[in-house]
Amino acid sequence: TDSAAAGTAFSTGRKTNNSRLGLDSAGNRLHTILEKADARGMATGVVVTSGVVHATPGAFFGHSMDRRKYKQVALGLLDADIDVLIGSGRQYLEEGDPSIIGKLEKRGCLVVRSLEELDDVSEGRAMALYPGDNYGIPTIAEGRSPEYLPQATAKALEIVTNNSRGKGFFLMVEGSLIDKMCHANDAAGMLAEIRDFDNAVGVALDYAQAHPGTLVIILADHETGGLAIPSGNADFHLSESGIGYVWGSVSHTASMVPLFAYGPCATRFGGVLENDEIGRRMQEVLGLQP
Numbered sequence: 395t396d397s398a399a400a401g402t403a404f405s406t407g408r409k410t411n412n413s414r415l416g417l418d419s420a421g422n423r424l425h426t427i428l429e430k431a432d433a434r435g436m437a438t439g440v441v442v443t444s445g446v447v448h449a450t451p452g453a454f455f456g457h458s459m460d461r462r463k464y465k466q467v468a469l470g471l472l473d474a475d476i477d478v479l480i481g482s483g484r485q486y487l488e489e490g491d492p493s494i495i496g497k498l499e500k501r502g503c504l505v506v507r508s509l510e511e512l513d514d515v516s517e518g519r520a521m522a523l524y525p526g527d528n529y530g531i532p533t534i535a536e537g538r539s540p541e542y543l544p545q546a547t548a549k550a551l552e553i554v555t556n557n558s559r560g561k562g563f564f565l566m567v568e569g570s571l572i573d574k575m576c577h578a579n580d581a582a583g584m585l586a587e588i589r590d591f592d593n594a595v596g597v598a599l600d601y602a603q604a605h606p607g608t609l610v611i612i613l614a615d616h617e618t619g620g621l622a623i624p625s626g627n628a629d630f631h632l633s634e635s636g637i638g639y640v641w642g643s644v645s646h647t648a649s650m651v652p653l654f655a656y657g658p659c660a661t662r663f664g665g666v667l668e669n670d671e672i673g674r675r676m677q678e679v680l681g682l683q684p
């Protein structure tokens with residue numbers, strides 16, 4: 395799968411064709427978990443290291459036959475009242491007069507250009523949209539702070555908590571550049587992005603421990619690169635053989651990916667699950683109609 399179809403399976407509980415966002419294979423509009431949670435009065439948020447209209451985040455609010463029609467994907471932001479959105483791709487929301495950013499601001503949404511500008515913001519609708527395209531935020535190898543994703547996750551949790559008014563929230567956080575590093579078969583770069591994501595997971599788990607009733611689901615939409623981690627030596631009589639790594643692809647693979655869940659209803663996510671089944675179960679545990 396590509397990230398558009400996989401993201402749509404998670405966000406809607408329905409499989410679709412590659413490259414489609416929030417639409418079924420016949421092109422019919424699907425309602426996403428984020429849109430349904432918003433309609434139920436829950437707070438919602440999306441945090442990524444890519445552009446906010448890239449395939450995975452876009453699958454939660456966008457509706458397009460082509461994931462690369464970024465301006466069309468961005469229109470979904472006007473329908474779904476997302477409480478907090480953090481990522482790059484600002485250029486796709488700046489075109490037109492009024493631009494999508496202009497329309498959002500008119501509705502009372504604060505739109506800034508970096509995470510630091512949200513330091514004093516703890517409630518209300520807020521977006522930190524970094525300039526540039528879908529890769530407007532650098533990889534860690536290119537100089538991004540390894541604290542970006544955990545800090546963005548903490549800020550988003552703070553805002554959705556204060557905005558939820560007892561009705562709960564749905565927050566999607568993606569370590570988006572893991573995939574980019576795997577496409578490049580860049581092992582060191584991938585490890586840096588994984589560590590950033592792992593730190594964000596830590597923030598989410600700490601939050602869940604402090605706020606009973608929070609379910610944290612950690613998963614991947616697909617594997618990329620066909621990475622194998624073989625023993626460094628075939629002689630298993632050695633006390634230590636070390637490890638190596640071998641890439642099998644520069645694209646996505648059909649390898650099964652792990653899912654970890656912590657909190658209430660975590661056992662609903664055990665076993666071997668299709669991606670659309672995970673999407674339906676996420677809606678069920680939120681009390682939504684898949």
Ligand SMILES: [Zn+2]
Nearest residue numbers: 573577618646
């Ligand atoms: Zn990819």
